Amino acid sequence: MDDMDGPEPLMSIGAFARRVGLAPSALRFYDDAGMLHPALVDAGTGYRYYSVDQESRAVLLRRLRGTGMPLTDASVVLDGPREEARAVLEAHAARAEEAAEAARAAVAEILRDLQGTAATRAVVGGAELAGAVRQVVPSTASGPAREEFPVLGRVLIELDGQEVRLAATDRYRLAVRTLRPLSLDGAGRRILVDAEELTGAAAWAVRLPEVVIEAGPQGVRLHGGDRSRPLPASEGEFPDYRLILDDLPAARHRIIADRAALRTALAGPGAAGPVVLRTDGGRLALSAPGRDAADLPAVCTGPPLHIAFSPEALLPAIDSAVGPDVLLEVSGPAAPVLVRSADQGSFTTLVMPVRQG
Missing domain, CATH: 3.10.150.10 (DNA Polymerase III, subunit A, domain 2)
Known part of the structure; x- marks a missing residue:
């Protein structure tokens, strides 16, 4: 039965568990740990019964355990002096903040690692992409300058925020074209591609209404309709063109x-x-x-x-x-x-x- 006759109505462990938001197994554990004893244990059946007066203690215990507080600290808050209880709570809050910050940093690092392997995708107009290539490729180097500095014969493709940028330089010229994609999903990317390869891709893309730029660690792949075209990544460190423009x-x-x-x-x-x-x-x-x-x-x-x-x-x-x-x-x-x-x-x-x- 849920209630017993007497000066104060008692509840079965199941009824009390529902009332205070604890599982019956948790109430048995807290009884064994000396944190929350039943008001009555039936000598014949071993059934536990709880009183209404125990509700506030059970709810406080549930809230303390919900914060991850150890039982030893929880017992101080439940039964210790007020100032000691305050000190225990403040120390626990400080530890919880440190643990949360460490968890956030760990998750952020994992997400960066995952993003590093996942492709970034941007959708642009095919003619718009071809026009951008036409504008920046003439600023790449050729001849001896390119042989000495191969990176100057390449075009930097940046997918960042809500922009797609193409940049090229031969040390005497710098060209930068910014495109506003129809959509862009994924982490920021900076990939160098060969100027001739990009020119060929632009000729392929110019008649397509939309082109998907898919950029990953190995390079860029352009998708349009049911066709695609790879642009392998090139080695090299492109000059910091933003620093040049800002200065x-x-x-x-x-x-x-x-x-x-x-x-x-x-x-x-x-x-x-x-x-x-x-x-x-x-x-x-x-x-x-x-x-x-x-x-x-x-x-x-x-x-x-x-x-x-x-x-x-x-x-x-x-x-x-x-x-x-x-x-x-x-x-x-x-x-x-x-x-x-x-x-x-x-x-x-x-x-x-x-x-x-």
């Missing part, structure tokens, strides 16, 4: 010019050396040894400027821009120059000027 001084001069007209002036025949750009008011003048001078309309801000470029370095940056206009941001005649597309803020090229004779 640029503020622009003192800005030039906005017609892109096609500037390209024609730069590519004119007969040049025997660097092309010098001069600004004065609303005009942009270009001159080079062995070539007729050119005078272009432009929007020029800042003081008059004389700056020289190798056409082989500046022309690919102009070609990679999109839209009718191109923007040059210049901090000085010997500092790197930012060449931006006036119609596309997601693409940036950095070009080094040359010394004027």
